[in-house]
Amino acid sequence: MGEKILIIGGTGYIGKFVVEASAKSGHPTFALMREASLSDPAKSELVETFKKSGVTFLTGDLNDHESLVKAIKQVDVVISTVGFMQIADQYKIIAAIKEAGNVKRFLPSEFGNDLDRCRAVDPINQNFQLKVQLRRAIEAEGIPYTYIVCNLFAGYALSNFLQLGATAPPRDKIVIPGDGNVKAVFNEEHDIGAYTVKASVDPRTLNKILYIKPPHNIYSFNELVACWEKKIGNTLEKIYVAEDELLKQIEESPMPVNVILSINHCIFVKGDQTYFEIDPAVGVEASQLYPDVKYTTVDEYITQFV
Template identity: 60%
Template sequence: MALEKSRILIIGGTGFVGQYIVRASVRTGHPTFALIREGSAGSDPDKARVIDDFKAAGVTIVYGDLHDHASLVKAIKQVDVVISTVGHDQIADQPKIIAAIKDAGNVKRFLPAEFGNDVDNVHPVDAAKKLFDTKVQIRRIIEAENIPYTFVVANFTASYFLPSIGEAGPWSPPTEKVVIMGDGNAKVIFNCEDDIGTYTMKAIDDPRTLNKILYLRPAENVYSQNELISLWEKKTGKKLERIYVPETEVLKQIQEAPEHRKLPLSIHHTAFVKGDHTNFEIDPEKGVEATQLYPDVKYTTVDEYLNRLL
């Protein structure tokens, strides 16, 4: 007899990563619930469209708010698994979710808003340091409260970091020259958002990922920026001028950048200069690697993704 699929509540489902997680939950046959703030769609036509799409896909919309404990508990009582995909500005509010999970008392697994670097293995500066320190605090609270968890380390999302061939800033491939942080040799991991959703769904009912970090490190998606640029040059048949920016200059640029640029630049710095995606071994006591656990998943490779940009 097939096991019944876990019921999943996604908090922050209308956000960038959240939409992929919601779609993956539906795609894999889980009863899917999305927590939406009452009236939040009224002021935002894009959000209203996303919510309509959710409803059409069979997602149950539950109204509630991170700052309304009773509504959170009520929503959580309807499900088995809670996944938070809240945005950067709400990461620090997640203890409210943790408190509601404690009160509800029925949750089999909690996945906090991670889906990036392994925040226990990073060397960040500036805005990235502030964000990652907050994520570390959330991890420690979850552990201290004995809430069953999985932390998903998805590294870089393909559609955000690959269109610029790894350059910090532009949203389209370089045509003449490309700016490279550091020496361009740090190995960075890129994952297609649909695959992040698929691996996350595989993990939520898997005893092997309980109270573990799930690392997404597909062998064919680990590239240095130099290798990435060479692959792109091979596809386009055009050489790019490579402009290398030493770390001292990168740090100066981060310091002098306008507020809205500090976070993306400092996150780039952790991966492309410090090599924080790959400069440590996975501790088997604490973590597992997704492609080893789920070799059946046919993931999109960086090579295949770049073909879409041609």
């Protein structure tokens, strides 16, 4: 049957794609759900979808140690996809994994940049540092792990080309952080789910970082805009925001704008997703490891918005 996989945070943004990929892959798939979530009307459609795909619900809560241990004892692999505000709560998962003593692999909630190579500014740096500390805690406890570095979510970055408040890619003018030449990596969410599940049971990814960095998804902001202009047959007015101006905006903006801008700064000015080569001693690249996953390219993805 394959390893049993438990997803914690399965109704969240990336969580639902991981649950779907796990169920599709034929692994016995479990989702940890709070009682309140199971009866939440806002989540009923998703819960129904999970049920139909054969997902088993285990009721439990990060704040209820016993329920957590009980759930973890039933599985081989634990994948956490908890959100931004719950990163530190994952120490409770570490404690439960230690007590359960049966877990073959833990994937903490990362799903962004490689945190050990980040040069971000606050406020996002505070969140990144929490994740770095969590990595060190997992390693110190000797828990077998895989870290998923999926870079940018296409649904988040390409649906509006990171234009604040926009609901579609722009057709007249575009604001670009930095000089637009720094390369970033954009990945479609179903692909991230598929790669995550494959890596969670793969001996080649044990105690390694899985970088999702397919060659056709590495673009600079300028390249992205050029690709879009070609599709819509129109040239956009480009407004470049120099680094000092961007840093000033980060300092002066309220939450969550300052968080978004600080993410943009580390990716599109510092180049935190692409400034280093993958070190084979610590990491592997997903599209090389799993050529059978037919990933969605940036070019294909943005075509839907034309």
